[in-house]
Amino acid sequence: MxxxxxxxxxxxxxxxxxxxxxxxxxxxxxxxxxxxxxxxxxFGNAGMLVPSHVIPLAAPGMIAMGLKWMWNPESPFYIRPRASMDLVRWMWQFKKSCTQQHVQRSAPLLRDLHLRSRELYQQLQTELPDGFGLKTRGLLMLCKTAAGLDEEAKTAAKAESLGVPAQVLDAEATSKLDPNVQMDIRGSVFYPKDCHLSPNxxxxxxxxxxxxxxxxxxxxxxxxxxxxxxxxxxxxxxxxxxxxxxxxxxxxxxxxxxxxxxxxxxxPMQAGKGYSVTIDQPAELPELCSLLHEARVAVTPMGSSLRVGGTMEIAGIDQSISQSRVRGILQSVPKYFPAFKASDFEGQPVWSGLRPCSPDxxxxxxxxxxxxxxxxxxxxxxxxxxxxxxxxxxxxxxxxxxxxxxxxxxxxxxxxxxx
Ligand SMILES: Cc1cc2nc3c(=O)[nH]c(=O)nc-3n(C[C@H](O)[C@H](O)[C@H](O)COP(=O)(O)OP(=O)(O)OC[C@H]3O[C@@H](n4cnc5c(N)ncnc54)[C@H](O)[C@@H]3O)c2cc1C
Missing domain, CATH: 3.50.50.60 (FAD/NAD(P)-binding domain)
Structure with a gap:
């Protein structure tokens, strides 16, 4: 009806x-x-479809990470302390959800939701006359350090156990997947089911x-x-x-x-502020989208442009731009992609957006x-x-x-x- x-x-x-x-x-x-x-x-987000993301934001280790990064103005995760009962309640509920049991229960559901969504996007791409730049080539989780790669290998094992394919690769095997870009990394995890698109x-x-x-x-x-x-x-x-x-x-x-x-x-929700910068003539154009593990930065090719984005700043409904956190994002890019300089992004408008974050x-x-x-x-x-x-x-x-x-x-x- x-x-x-x-x-x-x-x-x-x-x-x-x-x-x-x-x-x-x-x-x-x-x-x-x-x-x-x-x-x-x-609009200004990283445009990734992520069956690899079977672990929710509320997971063991997140509180410790938040505390560790609390005092670093360039860090990718930050909770701004403020006198708000809503924030106190949200943090209490968030803390209660940061358990292994919550991750175990959520992961199969998130997997099913992401994979079904991926199918629906593939269908939609054929139904909209000009499409929206959907690329089903996979995602690279790039790691600079052995510790980072070990950590990501554990997440990859978890994803594999749930039927989401993931391959742990050394630097050489990674570079064969995207030969047009130079990478300075220890290794990566390749998630072939992940995709990217142009959100705009x-x-x-x-x-x-x-x-x-x-x-x-x-x-x-x-x-x-x-x-x-x-x-x-x-x-x-x-x-x-x-x-x-x-x-x-x-x-x-x-x-x-x-x-x-x-x-x-x-x-209950808190705004998780993030930033992105898009450049039209990047020094190199990767074919795959990537996440820079240690920096928590997303890098996505969109047509001939490249977008880099990141940070999760729990700071209320406030879209103002923290230049130090944007600097943190931009300075991380050349560490993984040495053909780039942080100054490549200078003069480009910085976009900010508020992710709607539930406590669990x-x-x-x-x-x-x-x-x-x-x-x-x-x-x-x-x-x-x-x-x-x-x-x-x-x-x-x-x-x-x-x-x-x-x-x-x-x-x-x-x-x-x-x-
Ligand atoms: C830096 C960054 C990178 C990201 N990368 C990715 C990614 O790669 N992959 C991914 O899946 N997600 C990503 N996200 C998250 C994703 O962008 C958000 O989850 C998503 O955009 C939320 O969409 P929404 O429609 O729920 O909310 P919004 O896009 O915020 O839309 C809500 C709309 O409701 C309107 N509205 C609200 N209240 C009212 C009212 N009272 N009356 C009328 N209108 C109202 C607002 O004006 C707004 O247009 C990223 C986010 C950021 C910040």
Missing amino acids: SKHVAIIGGGVVGMATAWFCQQQGHQVTVIDRKPSQRDGCS RLMRAIESELENNGCRFCWETESLGFTKSGGRIENVVTSAGEIDADEFVVCGGVWSTMLGHDLGVAL GLPYLGRTAKWSNLVVSTGHAMMGISLAMVSAEIVANLLSHQTPEIEGLRMLSPDRYAR
Whole structure:
């Protein structure tokens, strides 16, 4: 049955959801407080699809790493201390989730979600006229040190045990995989199932196709709250008036916490700020995307451009740019790719985006007990591009009262922090 679906948030999660809902014959309205020419978290990111990422952000060792890096202004992970009860509560919940047991339970689910999403992206690439630069060549986790390679080899063994292929390589074997670039490394782990794409192209391509097929976009329209009656939402109240619908989907990224407040649905999240810089004429253009293990930096070729990005700064809803952390990212690149100089990136605009991070590192995805016509899809942290398509398929299935095929989705319940 065709329904009117109102989607709050036009980031990658909202746009992919709109795409699936439209494919299923629903009438779709997307509401976003930004204009169509926006450049939020879904645009300047590293564009990687990562079946290799079977370990959630909340994992053993993360607290120790955060404390170690606390005092280094160029470090890639940082929690800015501030007097906020939300932050204290989030950190407490994060700490509780940093267990081996949580990783064991989450890993098979994350694997299934990433692999299904990868399939859906491959399909989407054939359906959008100009595609979005999807490359299914794999990802290199580059390590400069023996200790780094040992650590990554353990993660690779974990991925392999779950059926995600991973190969531990020395420097020579790594360079054969991407002979066009010089690398100064000890070795790498190659994840052949990982992919990369251009997020800017993806976002524009979906939007244009949605528009051609009759999707209504309400740009520069802020969602302020909801009118409700008898366990159902009737309208979303916006800065441009009320919008009614049969179903409402919250895809508001890190701001979904605020949307949840009005609905009495607890969606604790902290913003995980990251930066990227894109250059059009790189000294060398790798064919594969890579993650620089010790520096925690992502390097992605996008057409003839190269994007480098990183840091996870838990510092509130604040998109200001910390030059020292950007310097940390840029200075790491020549250490792994000696043909580059940090000055190659000088004068380029620095982009910042806020990842929506739940305390257990898992998305909020599903219906809530409180409202019969509400679905939540947010909290994808550093995996929002990778998981957007599968999340959208799951939402569309829920709206059509079909049971999603992936097991373990109860772990993602938006009610899991209900008080
Ligand atoms: C440096 C960096 C690198 C990254 N690299 C990768 C990667 O390689 N692979 C990967 O999978 N992920 C990556 N990510 C993470 C990914 O970018 C995010 O997970 C993803 O973009 C989140 O998408 P979203 O749609 O949930 O949120 P957003 O993109 O933040 O979209 C939310 C939208 O909701 C709108 N909104 C919010 N509240 C309201 C309201 N009240 N009314 C109206 N509109 C509202 C906002 O304006 C916004 O447009 C990276 C992130 C960063 C910062």
